[in-house]
Amino acid sequence: MSVLAIVRPDSWNWALLLHVAGAMILVGGLVIAGGASLLAKRDATGTLWAFSYRMLLMIALPGMILMRAGAAWIYDKEGWTGDGDPAWIGIGFTTADGGVVLFVIALVLGGFGLKRVRRGEGTGLLRASGIIALVLLAAYVVTVWAMGAKPD
């Protein structure tokens, strides 16, 4: 792996930058959304429920799009075909594509949840959205480790 990093062609760099920067934005958005959701119970102003959902929508979602686009770009450049891909690529695809499904569920639940909170009908859906954000965050921490350590 270390040798691969040293000999990586320069033409892969932009794709890798897009992938890594997008992933960092995604992780940042999930930290905020999950953290704000956990702290929202003690917030008498109700500010943090809306903040949690907005961060999911305005930061984590664009980050996820950039990360996934960068992943597809560099996967193509590195010439992987799906046959005999290493384990770390499988981990990446599983959490990226599986994560999209969970992410969409979190966005839908959060969107309905925000409307319910504004009508004074409880915070259950927003809480569920925040929990999904934290589950995704945990999955992406493992993925970041796999992208760095590149286990066989």
Add this chain to the structure above:
Amino acid sequence: MDFSDWLLALHLLAAFSLMAALVLFTAVMVANWGDGRPQRASAFFRVAAIGGPLIAAGAGLTLILGIWLAIDLDGYDPWDGWILASIVLWAIGGATGGRVGAHYTGTRELVDRLAVAGDEPNAELEAKLSDTNIRFLHAITVVAFTGVLILMIFKPGA
């Protein structure tokens, strides 16, 4: 997996921790712009507190593990130009980020004091949360650490 793989994985996790904290601080800063309501600001400051350990651990470990990696890997040395440039940018980001952090630590004390009395907008708080010098310093911090990320990927001269 060998020792270098573990070093790189932990270095990468530390970098994610650092950048996630910068995303968090930026979001909270933007959310607080032009608003002087103490209880609202107090809620945002509680979220921002998550970023404290993230940026402290992230900044420290990226530097330590990065230098360790440069020593450990045959292809790199700590005195390579792109690594030295990264360390300079890291120091700039650390210095400006430290000043921004000190500003918000002081502001938090004001927020805590005002929030006890209610959520009426306060002009002094609004001014502190909208300080353009602090925004500028934060922008330098973000640009500096983004520059480190670019250098880590492009490795000019390596």
